[in-house]
Amino acid sequence: MRTLLQKSGKNLFNSIYIEEQAYNYPVVRMVLEKYPDIPVITIRNYKDVFNRGNQCFQLQKHRQSLILAVKSSPFLYKGPEVCQDFGYSDFYYTSFLFNCIFDCEYCYLQGMYPSANVVAFVNVDEFKQEIENTLGEKKAYLAVSYDTDLIGFHNIIPYWDFLQDFFTQYSDINVEIRTKSANEVFYNEFLPAENIVVAFSLAPQEIIQKYERLTPPLSARIKAVKTAIFKGFKVRLCLDPVIINSGSEKLYEPFFRNLFMEINPDKLKDVGYGFFRMSKDFFKRIEKQKSDSQLYADQYSITDNIVSYPNELREQIMTRHLSILEEYLPKEKIFTL
Amino acid sequence: MIFIVTALMLEAAPIIDYFKLKKDMSIHPYSVYKGSDIAVIVSGVGKLKSAMASVYLYNVYGTGKNDILINIGFCGTNSQSFDAGSLLVVNKVTDTDTGRDYYPDVFFGDGIPQIPVQCYPKVVKATDLTEQKEIFCDMESVGIMEASKKFFFAHNVRVLKIISDYLKPHNLDKAKLKGYIEMNMPILDNIIKEMRCLNKGFSEFPPQEEKDSIEALCLSLRFTQAMKLILSKEVKRAKINGLEPLPLFKQFNGIKANSKEEGKKYFEDIITKIRQKSV
Numbered sequence: 001m002r003t004l005l006q007k008s009g010k011n012l013f014n015s016i017y018i019e020e021q022a023y024n025y026p027v028v029r030m031v032l033e034k035y036p037d038i039p040v041i042t043i044r045n046y047k048d049v050f051n052r053g054n055q056c057f058q059l060q061k062h063r064q065s066l067i068l069a070v071k072s073s074p075f076l077y078k079g080p081e082v083c084q085d086f087g088y089s090d091f092y093y094t095s096f097l098f099n100c101i102f103d104c105e106y107c108y109l110q111g112m113y114p115s116a117n118v119v120a121f122v123n124v125d126e127f128k129q130e131i132e133n134t135l136g137e138k139k140a141y142l143a144v145s146y147d148t149d150l151i152g153f154h155n156i157i158p159y160w161d162f163l164q165d166f167f168t169q170y171s172d173i174n175v176e177i178r179t180k181s182a183n184e185v186f187y188n189e190f191l192p193a194e195n196i197v198v199a200f201s202l203a204p205q206e207i208i209q210k211y212e213r214l215t216p217p218l219s220a221r222i223k224a225v226k227t228a229i230f231k232g233f234k235v236r237l238c239l240d241p242v243i244i245n246s247g248s249e250k251l252y253e254p255f256f257r258n259l260f261m262e263i264n265p266d267k268l269k270d271v272g273y274g275f276f277r278m279s280k281d282f283f284k285r286i287e288k289q290k291s292d293s294q295l296y297a298d299q300y301s302i303t304d305n306i307v308s309y310p311n312e313l314r315e316q317i318m319t320r321h322l323s324i325l326e327e328y329l330p331k332e333k334i335f336t337l
Numbered sequence: 338m339i340f341i342v343t344a345l346m347l348e349a350a351p352i353i354d355y356f357k358l359k360k361d362m363s364i365h366p367y368s369v370y371k372g373s374d375i376a377v378i379v380s381g382v383g384k385l386k387s388a389m390a391s392v393y394l395y396n397v398y399g400t401g402k403n404d405i406l407i408n409i410g411f412c413g414t415n416s417q418s419f420d421a422g423s424l425l426v427v428n429k430v431t432d433t434d435t436g437r438d439y440y441p442d443v444f445f446g447d448g449i450p451q452i453p454v455q456c457y458p459k460v461v462k463a464t465d466l467t468e469q470k471e472i473f474c475d476m477e478s479v480g481i482m483e484a485s486k487k488f489f490f491a492h493n494v495r496v497l498k499i500i501s502d503y504l505k506p507h508n509l510d511k512a513k514l515k516g517y518i519e520m521n522m523p524i525l526d527n528i529i530k531e532m533r534c535l536n537k538g539f540s541e542f543p544p545q546e547e548k549d550s551i552e553a554l555c556l557s558l559r560f561t562q563a564m565k566l567i568l569s570k571e572v573k574r575a576k577i578n579g580l581e582p583l584p585l586f587k588q589f590n591g592i593k594a595n596s597k598e599e600g601k602k603y604f605e606d607i608i609t610k611i612r613q614k615s616v
Contacts, residue, residue: 014443014444015443039428041428041429041451041453042453043429043438043440048440049440052486053486054486054489054491055442059444291543291573294578297577298574
């Protein structure tokens with residue numbers, strides 16, 4: 001199956017679905033010029049394709065389609081409790097994209113969406129309008145690369161081209177772009193800004209190999225971190241999710257030490273740390289689909305409808321890990337969940 | 338199981354010959370032809386008939402989540418882009434009665450042109466069209482899509498159309514039409530192979546034998562549904578770790594628990610043993 005579904009080098013996407021009302025947006029013209037050979041299917045509403053019943057997420061993930069759509073309100077969402085707010089009481093996120101080009105085994109999107117196809121919203125101006133209306137006067141934390149990887153997707157749709165100038169105007173909105181991408185060109189292409197933070201998700205190479213299919217290796221990500229720092233970007237490291245199944249806990253100490261040998265911790269804005277966790281409903285849905293996954297077959301505890309490692313174990317390991325991290329960074333720069 | 342639905346016997350005949358299928362004499366409402374894992378049904382013309390035939394076939398032979406439903410048949414078009422006899426893969430079906438659209442996943446058939454199809458309740462002639470735009474029309478695809486939603490995975494449904502005419506559907510040469518299907522049989526065969534291959538990675542899990550074994554044990558030892566769920570999970574976990582926990586059950590063969598309390602003791606014993614094996 002894998003061979004059959006392997007994406008051909010020529011085309012990243014299996015098909016491109018385009019909403020009738022989306023055709024006039026520049027993003028659509030850009031995509032059509034870039035991928036002239038991919039079959040295009042005109043649709044009325046992205047939900048007609050994305051929300052169909054009986055879709056197989058795992059299978060679609062091996063050959064994704066791109067859906068170009070016009071989003072209707074809401075454009076902004078309150079940040080969920082399972083995510084770090086980095087000290088901001090006004091924590092929001094926005095989704096220019098649903099789904100991601102990477103394929104991480106632990107990703108909650110597999111349980112959240114009925115389809116693995118990528119939905120890309122083309123009405124960026126309306127997003128900006130709502131951000132301006134809601135957050136314009138506030139000191140807020142806004143995650144713009146949730147439910148996706150905006151930098152990973154940059155070579156397909158360069159959303160940041162439309163956003164950089166807009167966000168620089170609003171210095172009180174602290175914008176986080178979270179990524180696993182090692183696309184260094186991004187940091188040469190754009191100028192850094194005080195209120196824009198690039199958050200790199202990092203993990204031991206063994207974890208990347210085992211659980212983060214299609215993502216760049218650790219060495220490439222570290223190189224991208226260094227480039228971003230060199231270019232003056234505010235950089236956050238997200239050591240999240242920490243996975244401690246099947247003895248993988250022992251991978252973390254050497255990983256942390258090596259990380260801070262490569263990256264000067266003084267140059268970092270902060271670090272986020274969190275264990276593998278997921279809403280119970282998403283977990284159950286994924287467990288059903290991934291019948292051969294060790295990650296979803298293992299035992300966890302459930303607290304407040306969140307599946308994660310037992311509290312005691314988490315405390316024990318976190319104490320150990322934090323004591324290492326604190327050798328490199330002051331406590332107030334380490335955010336845990 | 339591969340289910341193939343055609344509207345006409347003319348469309349089914351080359352498929353029956355190619356796959357050497359035999360008529361299932363036990364079925365009377367429809368003409369059904371069957372091989373080891375392929376069944377062809379002749380539904381009659383129209384979306385209702387194609388939906389009924391699809392569901393009928395599924396009810397008779399359906400095995401589970403890996404079943405595949407294929408509709409192959411003729412379509413008319415005003416497009417001059419394709420020759421008569423060309424086989425096309427449908428990526429969008431529009432019901433002209435309701436305006437509703439359906440989207441089958443197209444994961445294979447690289448190189449085969451893809452088209453949207455408009456499904457009409459009657460035969461369409463060029464003179465019926467008021468618009469100039471290019472269309473492809475058939476009469477069964479909506480029935481296939483609607484029926485498939487209930488019983489098949491989106492990626493296991495395929496609508497294939499062969500161009501029969503350019504919206505001049507009178508006096509069509511039957512031998513020529515049959516020839517169009519015959520000509521495309523190697524492509525259909527390839528598509529079926531690809532779809533089978535696609536489903537190989539999705540074999541039923543857990544296997545029936547394992548389910549039966551757990552069910553029997555739970556019954557004799559009076560396990561509750563919750564205990565059965567935990568046991569199934571433990572077995573799954575052990576298997577993912579490369580172990581074979583089912584032989585463990587043999588030592589409990591023939592034992593009957595007289596009370597739930599007794600069952601609970603057996604349950605704890607079994608779980609401990611599976612976990613010890615997993616360590």
